[in-house]
Amino acid sequence: MKKLTGIILGTVMAGMLASTAIAADNIKIAFIDPLSGGFAATGQDGLAQYRFAAEELVNKTGGVLGGTKFEIVPFDNKISPKESLIQLQVAIDQGIRFIAQGNSSGVAHAITAAVKKHNKRNPDKRVLFLNYSAVDPALTNDKCNFWHFRFDANADIKMDALTDIISANKDIKKIYLIGQDYSFGKAVAAAAVKYLGQKRPDVEIVGNELHPIGKVKDFTPYARKIISSGADAMITGNWGSDMVGLGKSMIAAGFKNPMYTYYAASTGITKIFGADGKGPLKLVGEGQINPPASDRADAYAKAYKAKYPDNDLGQPRIANVIEMLAKAIDKAGTASDMVAVGTALEGMEHDSIWGSKILMRAKDHQAIQDVHIFGHTDEGVAHDFDNSGFGLKVENTVKMASADSATTCKMERP
Amino acid sequence: MSLLLVNLLDGLVTGLLLFMLCSGLTLIFSMMGVLNFAHASFYMLGAYFAYQISTYVGFWPGLILAPIIVGLAGALVERYGLRRVHKFGHVPELVFTFGLALLIEEIVQFFWGKSHMAYEPPALLNFTALTIAGNGFPAYKVFMIFMAMAIFLVLLYILTRTRVGLIIQAALSYPETVQNLGHNVPLVFMGVFGVGTALAGVAGVIAGPTLGTFPGMAAVLGSIVFVTIVIGGLGSLWGALAASLLIGWLQTFAASYNIVIGDVLVAVGFPMPVNLDDSALRDLWTLTVSQIGPILPYLLMVLVLVIRPQGLFGKRET
Amino acid sequence: MSVVKQDSAGSRIANPLITVSQFAPWFVVIVFLSLLPVIFTSGAALTIMNQMAITIIFALAYNMLLGQGGMLSFGHAVYMGLGGFFCVHLMNMIEYDGLWLPLPLLPFFGGLFGLVFALIIGTFSTRRAGTVFAMISLGVGELIAASSIIVVVFFGGEEGISGDRTMGPETFGLDFASQLEVYYLTAFWLVISALAMYLFSRTPVGRMANAVRDNEERAEFLGYSQRNVRFISFCASGFFAGIAGGIFAINFEILTEENLNLATSGSILLITFLGGVGFFVGPIIGAIVFTFLQTVLSLYTEIWQLYLGTLFLLTVMFFPFGLTGLIAMHMRPYQLGKISLLVKPYLRMAIPGIVCVLSFSSLLEIAFHAKHAAIGEEHMSLFGFGFNSYNILLWLVVLVLSIGSGWLCKRLAVGVREAWDEANFVEPRS
Known part of the structure; x- marks a missing residue:
């Protein structure tokens, strides 16, 4: 009885996991943040901003590496460190090499430690962690590592x-x-x-x-x-x-x-x-x-509101994450060698759509802006x-x- | 001294609000023997319904209508859910209400989303009633105090002075005898459950504007409500009142005064460790009372249960 | 194992704890578990299977209290969490202080820590059963969860404590860097703990726990201290919860406040109840179904918790003995040889039943999409079909489908009930 249930569920599980792993040519970014539960509002806002930024700033302008597009794949971590690690594993299994997360420094600590261990244990399947919101200073101090990049100003x-x-x-x-x-x-x-x-x-x-x-x-x-x-x-x-x-x-x-x-x-x-x-x-x-820094910023914000009237541009740095990642991939000439992409991102200077200059400091991977x-x-x-x-x-x-x-x-x- | 007075008033507001929830819960418990885990969820429903009504016709109709809707919903839950589970025993009943609490939170998110709702006090009461040493006391809080007092008095009158109250009290202790006397006990149960949840709804309507209307509002209050009625003694209205006020003041005063545990320990005679950062107990030494304020009720409950399992005012053990 | 110790009062046991025929299913399980990674090779599948194994051990430990001992706990995550935290500290001592301890033994020490803590709390919480026990467990659970944020030295605050499992001495040449090695270690502990808990339920102490659950006074009159019986069950449960915590520490290499809080304690209650408290395999089925839904369903729909909550409430209302109880109900018609009577009405019920579930969930999904999706994104896809979520005709079709199939189900239910009575009917001997 137990065995039978196990087999049936196992087969269904394998089928469902396999069906999500449809190989496509897009460069996928796993968005691991709360999409259900008490903190979901922030997570849903972030997801909308990522999707919009990928579409407007990369896909509509010709993509990266001569035409490859960005795709945001959402994973619901329920703001739990344990669930985040499971979803991280699922994302890696689907061949996703870029991980974006931001809500809760506790989750960010769990992910950065897991990414570090994963990259050490699986050098052929390395991933990069794009931290767009978790601002605990320790992440770019004592707990820093090469795979973690923080785009928000820390506390x-x-x-x-x-x-x-x-x-x-x-x-x-x-x-x-x-x-x-x-x-x-x-x-x-x-x-x-x-x-x-x-x-x-x-x-x-x-x-x-x-x-x-x-x-x-x-x-x-x-x-x-x-x-x-x-x-x-x-x-x-x-x-x-x-x-x-x-x-x-x-x-x-x-x-x-x-x-x-x-x-x-x-x-x-x-x-x-x-x-x-x-x-x-x-x-x-x-x-x-x-006030809007430029006409381009104004148009971007207007277009966002037209598409997502119930959401806000609450985390403008997400546009920087997408633009800087696209630049780094183009500079490295690859979206599969994380050492090359990471090295390209280190020390990068970027003119943000919001008017600021952004420097991804090489010594600790903290964005200065x-x-x-x-x-x-x-x-x-x-x-x-x-x-x-x-x-x-x-x-x-x-x-x-x-x-x-x-x-x-x-x-x-x- | 003046801050003490303000804190006493604030604690009274918190305590009376808690009592509005506890009074219904303790009635339901003594009648059905089940702790209704979803009680705070009905409080949340009250706030959301009232918010929705207030966007159409303003605050005051919501104060009447929302609790009625919540009470009806509660009665329906009793009739088609709890009554069905009742025959399986107490544990399934409790688990049912536990699951119901989760489901109501999901339903609220389904309809209203996950953000805070902009539910505001009525303009009529949006002024500062009195100012004590620079601290304003909003008129809305005065209104909350009078509402809670009125509910307590009405409840007390119904339970002790009317025929309905007598039947309810009798049904609490001897349901079969009351049934044999020709009273419809299931109807009494449904009525009490409906009224109890409606009371929680009233609490939600008037607490929503000050404590915030959001999907987590039930979870924040949920277990504290049980703690209160357990401390007060299950089934005792006076016990619920005493425990509510006790916890209201306990939390207010714990948050108001920065007492550091380390200072207390030094005062009692313990020597302060020389190198605090290396000490294994450094977290204890730097702890303040306001840090642990919200968990004090749980500590109190465990102590009460170990020493006096029937609670402060309870007559029977459960 | 110390927990399989026999009670002195019941030392004259005629039957062995387990017979060869009873051991056979365990053998099948062992073979099955060792073959699983051959079928599911992906890292995510291994992670999810490990997560299921941890939940199974935890749920079985919880059921020692709820199902076998009749004690309802709202704070059982504490024992698993504390065992886990202790194990991460041990892992860090292995890495930094040169403590010599092979990784596979770690869960045992987690169990010991859970046991020690259960001994302390149990001395006062098991004095009474019922509401008093439940509320003390709630209070203790909240206190420990809250202090996990405050006591940074042991719990690491909100970011928790993390470690690295690969730093210990190699065992049989394994360093446990790969998921597969961890899977086999987890499966090993799963079988050992489940077997130990099964054997415990068959010892005199385990049997007395059932007796105390059913009637305290009668057990007292038979000469057993109800309190001691509860205390022993409680400690044993704490021990196995601690083992689950240890395996969690090895798998995730991090423990946080989440492992101790009320939500985790609550979900283990739901899991156990969903599976069925009255059966040994109940929690196992509950853990598998719940983990599966939580991990996989949430990939497909945002409102997965709504489905889970609904499933749970329906289970409590209609099948109070859980999913296992639903299966076990069919043993009697099977023994009577009348199970075939049920096949036809079940099949007849199946089509409207499936349509009803699917159309109702479609209704929810469409409504949710229409309410919360971005402007211009009116297109959505469901079960492989793409359509516009604002299409009135679509709404009507789904609405009619769900109401119609629901009505049909209600009508067909009469036939099912008749068939059920018929299948359970024993002809009176004349």
Whole structure:
């Protein structure tokens, strides 16, 4: 009985796995991110942006290697490290050599370690890991490896840029740091303490605390504490419902000072803050969407919205990933030798559609680019988020942020 | 001192909100002997229905209509789902509600997607009622307190002063005797389940605008609700009220004060390790109370169950 | 194995634990497992089969509590997770501190760690069964899962702890770098653990666990401490869960908070129940079906969890003994020699049944696509057919198909029920 079920299921499984592995000439990029469950909104947004970027920036302009096209193959990792490793294996089995992932640094750590081991154990089937969003600094420091490339500015770089702006504002004398209790939240807090100490020793950090991730039902007590501390500004790395909860509680409790955030936009968040967030809500990140950097960027954003009206260009760096990968493949002249493609990507300079220059630093595979401080507003926003009329508009820019920052990475090249 | 007052008020709001969920759950438990794992899912449905209604006709009709729809849905689940599973025993019943919770989350995502919904408090209540030392207390929260109080009083009146309440109480303890007296016990069960889930729906309608309306809102609250009624004592309305308030204040105060465990240990007399970064216990020394605030209820529950398995106010052991 | 130890009260056993004829199926399983990689050679298939094996061991361990002991746990992932974390630490000690330990023995140490932890928690959680046990398991599960984020030294925070399995001393010339070697190691532990758990269920302690599950008071009157019986089952279950954790550590080389949290604990409950709690093979079938659906179905549809949830609810409502119970129901007509009576109505039911399932899922997929897909992407494909998801005619056809086949199923169900009664009818002896 058990045996029979096993055979039937096994046969079906083999059939289904085989049917997905139809050999095509396209260069496939595996998109391994949450497509179901609580974090799926971000994953679905990312997938739409990848598909659009591959179509607009590569396939419509003649492809790579003289006509080969990009194809994005989605894999649902349910934001679980275990499922990510299974899907990674499935992707590799289908002959996919490029892995894109971004949501959750925990998953990124699992994938980068697995890719490193896989490439060592299977030199004929090596893969590259294109990390477009996971910003834990460790990934390009202690845990760096040749196969991992990060296209987003990491948490340290963003904080470096943010504190540049804060230290120019003499009104800010007291700052409150609050974040989620895990590696990223701790990295944000540590970077803030470090950079504020260097740039503005007179600023007092009146609070530095972590709360359990995804477990706080009501942020009101935290908001009370922050307001009572007399803080002139708040910095948080919170994302998802923790960001919404914290921000709403702060506004409801009467906080009028700037709230510097990493992820308070898109996937419903912009719509929820609406008019309440105008003024206090700021965001640090890359990718200038408003005002559009060029006519080309404007047209790209308009075309995207026309095709995906319910999604946002929340992660503009995805366009850079696709363009830089296409360039690297063309330069290497191959899409199957990962050492060649990786070497081509190292040290690459690229003019982004969003107006910034991008340098993929060879010593740690961290992209160096312009980092902006955005304001949440409805004025002068050509491309809004969540169809709410509100969006992010560049207020300050730090050119090529942290270009000469140190890294503990000891890159081992194959 | 003034912060203490604000925290007391905030804790009261959290506690009363929790009580709205617990009151229905504890009624359902004492009647059917099953912990309804999907209870928080009905709370989520309440918020989503009310949001949908509010986009057409505003907040106030949603406050009435959404709980009614949720209650009807709950009654249907009882009639066609739970009643069928009931005859297989308690474990399948519990597993049924467990699966139902997962399914409701999926259904919500199917219709409303995965993002947060922009469900807002009504404009009428969108002002600051009072300000204590720079901390604003929104009028909407005052409204929440009065709503919860009113529900508790009405429930207490129905259960202790009316004929329906007497039948319910009798059916709780001696279902067969009550049936023999000519009352329709299955109908009473269905009614209680419907009312219990409707109460959860009310909680969802009024909590949605402040705590956020998103697919994970049931999971965030889900197990805390059981913890509360277990601490309070299964089947006890007063116990549910006491435990809800206790947990509301516990969580509020834990989040409000930055007490570092290391300081407490030093105060008690333990020596601080010289080189903290190399110490195997470094995580313990740097821990703050606000970091562990949300898991304190679980700790409390395990302690209560080990010491007094029937809960604080419970009369019988389960 | 220590767990197969016999209880002193029941030492006068006439029957051996296992007979030759009972061992025969195990032999078939061993041959089958060793042949599987010959049929499925791809790395992904091996990974999925390993994942199934881990889930099977875990589900069997869980069923020692739920099915055999009547204890409902909402936090059993803790024992598997802690065993796994311990094994990754051992792996790192092998790599960096020169600890000499052959990799194939690692799961045993994971089991020991699970056992030690079960001993600690079991002293207070097994004092009572029922709701008290369930709620304590929930509380302990939440506490451990939450501390996994806080206690970075042992659990590594959110990114978890990772290791490298190939750094240990070679065993029989194997370094376990390839998936195939890991598969055989996993299969070896699967057979050993499943056999040990099977034998445990046949010891007097295992039998007493059933007795305590069915009637605590009666077991007490027979002279058995219900608490001790529960405690022993609980510890044994923790041990085997720890073994599953050890194999997980070898396979994935990483453990994270996910291995401890409520979602994992909940899904093992679903798996066990889906397969059927009353049967030894139940959890095995549940684990295979669930892993298969989770890994493969999610490649094809975004709303796979909706299907899984529906399947699960329908199982609880209509087949409370799970998928295995559904198969076992047919043993009686088979023994009566009347199984042939059922073939015809089943076949008649099959066509509208399949149409009903397919058309209903098509309806969901089309609705989901129409609601969430990009503008201009009105084209979708389903079961190899491509069409426009906004086509009203298509909606009508699928709607009519699902309602019509559903109605037909309901009508045919009467015939099936009659045939079923007939097939189970024993002629009274005159």
